Amino acid sequence: MAVDELDTRILRLMIDQPRTSVREYARLLGIARGTLQARIDRLERAGVITGTGPVLSPAALGHPVLAFVHIEVTQGRLDEVGDALAEVPEIVEAFSITGGGDLLTRVVARDNGHLEDVIQRLISLPGVVRTRTEMALRERVPHRMLPLVESVGRAVRAGR
The missing domain is CATH 3.30.70.920 (Lrp/AsnC effector binding domain/regulation of amino acid metabolism (RAM) domain)
Structure with missing residues (x-):
């Protein structure tokens, strides 16, 4: 699924501020709450957003x-x-x-x-x-998705 510039902004915000409410996301993005919710629903249906739970640390759970x-x-x-x-x-x-x-x-x-x-x-x-x-000795690049999201968004804007 291709994500457009608004999708990219939504995903970036959700990654950077995962505990923020949909209402606050809409305010920060300057869009209607219904528009935001429709976009999030579409991203979930397409499998782009696969979960919203917390990211847990095995090390903090006693498994370093x-x-x-x-x-x-x-x-x-x-x-x-x-x-x-x-x-x-x-x-x-x-x-x-x-x-x-x-x-x-x-x-x-x-x-x-x-x-x-x-x-x-x-x-x-x-x-x-x-x-x-x-x-594994040391984590050098933690699990991340934001650089990929931004790359996909740039490609869509460039028409690739």
């Missing part, structure tokens, strides 16, 4: 260790392993991938020993052939 675990899966068992991964609370994301492995998971843990326990649990899942783990 972050690792990326590549999982190689027996052919034909990808869905089964994917379903089993959803039952492991320390896995905060999992993706099917190309390249070295079949799945890439983002795993959080209390400490290195806990991470080893999680990896051992993964290795024991039916259909898992092997794992490869990479530890």
Whole structure:
């Protein structure tokens, strides 16, 4: 879905000030509340806006260790392993991938020993052939969407 300049301004404001009311967003943008709500509804229907909940910190929840675990899966068992991964609370994301492995998971843990326990649990899942783990040392670019939103908005304005 293409976003126009107003959509870009709305999304930027929602990212920068997530706890602000729709009425205040409309005031800040200089548009009618109904116009704003219609735009937000359209962005939600199109899947551009996928949630409004808080962003949580695993570290603040006592899980400061972050690792990326590549999982190689027996052919034909990808869905089964994917379903089993959803039952492991320390896995905060999992993706099917190309390249070295079949799945890439983002795993959080209390400490290195806990991470080893999680990896051992993964290795024991039916259909898992092997794992490869990479530890994150420091976050260099936090999860963000605003630069992408602004880039899409610029492209729309330029007619690309």
